[in-house]
Amino acid sequence: MNQSARRSNFLIWVWTLFVLVLVYLPIVCGALAGLSKSRYFGFPVARWSTEWWSRALESFEVQTIVKTSLAIAFIVTAVAVVVAFFGALAFARYDWKGRRLYQKLVLLPIFFPQPVLGLALLLWFNAVGIQPTWQTAIFAHLVWIVPVVTLVIAIQVYGFDPALEEAAADLGAGRLFILREVTLPILWPGVWSGALFAFLLSWGNFPLSLYTTGADSTVPEWLYSKMVAGYTPMVPALGTMSTLAAATLLLAGGLIAALLRRRAAGKAASA
């Protein structure tokens, strides 16, 4: 590497680290506000306190919305992974007549403003006479999350050699057997990453929940409504907790994904 390349490399590192600091700065600010004793945030923090954290944890209202958010995220994950698994096979594995069109259709909801999609879903529920509750929010989340998970799994499918499936078929394996013993184990890391994405994106989603939960409320919705009116430091406290929960899950999920990837690599090598 010559001198100028090394210098530009250094500058790229500096720039990346600077942007990363900016990325996490507001999250840190929220953590500070949730841990300072005074009702109205001021910096430097005069007195620290965990009061707002414990008050948030004890609040019945907060417990209810956390439960709602978790229920939505779990169901969305379960459904999205199954639907997107087959969706990804259609996206990347098979050559079929409508594939190009299908690939574009899958991308459209991702390339669409979520607040508008949320309102459109609300109108549609109204038109067919469905009362919006947290269950309808599950469906709304799926409309956006299924395409994302499909793409995540599809990237894994692209790296998958169909000859393995064909070899198994030639040796007389049935369709289900191939799915269970060949296809799934190899695609498992992608499926796992997809599940992680589904859960976390549902947990953090605001624009779709806002219009489709009806009288129920999720964590991001509650935070927003309190930011607009009736602010308490419970807002940044709960926001920080929600962030930490997501980080823990991502860390645990990432470790499992790394493990699965290693196992899958071993299997593909021995196959």
Next chain:
Amino acid sequence: MDDEAGRVGSGAGLRSAPKTPPDLGLAAEATLPAARGGRGTAFRLSRGALCSLPVGLTLLLGFVAPLATVAAYAFATPKSFDVFRSFTLVNFAAIFDPANTVWQSFAWSLGLAVLTVVALAVVAYPIAWGLARSFGRWSGFISVLFVFPLFVSENVRLYGWTLFFLKNGVLDGTLKLVGGAGPEVLYTPGAILFGMVYVYLPFMLFPMTLGLAMVPKDLVEAARDLGASRLLIWREIELPLATPGVLIGMLLTFVLAVGAVAESKVLGGQSVIVITHDIEIAFTYAQNWPLGSALALLLTVIVGALSLTALAKLDLDRILGRR
């Protein structure tokens, strides 16, 4: 289309076609219909089409149908709920009435979106280059650091910026310690732009990285060995080959920024009204669903036309499969 047709004929798997010798590919195809297709039904879907059904159904019921409902409402009598029973262009007439100032919201949304895309292209390019080329084993870890904020609710992060810029907030408080005062940034269009660049960074960064990863390293090295300057290499090799990814990033961030609403509310106060806010007001306070639908339909047409034209030019197999 031509290359696709060529591949369809040569085998069951799209990846197997270039890898396996042609006779083997034909053999695989010959075994497949016999093994799988002996049901004898008149109407049979291919396996790909079958696999696409669950996703297709979700999108039909959750994306196409809602948008159709919006379209239907857009032509209904204003301030009424008799959708499918009346047809009128009054809502659109109201939007295009010169006395109406809704065009300003459209202009703000489109203008802010263009600025966001430009700013993001500049901010993200060096990082994407680093991720694709020079970070090596750190790439994965740095990517995760950039992905993570996606999972934190947008309004929590934007609110964090309010706490940073607030009077007596982190910036102001720090500057006061050294005897200065924080600049007045909150509740200005600049703050909204900043918020958008912040929130949509990952949506530019990752497609861009995918695009740059498609540029073959040896090609760049060959050009360098032949004496091409860095600028020439960038203009003639790197940028053209990375274009699909860069284009996806720009399209994605533009579309998302046009439909953004949280940034203008949390960071912008009421200094600027964006179009999504107008739409929301029509639906909530004004209870004028047909007018709101007409606005939403107009936005959808703009966004949809742009997305479809851009997507038509992209080969997704090449970008996502890195081939």
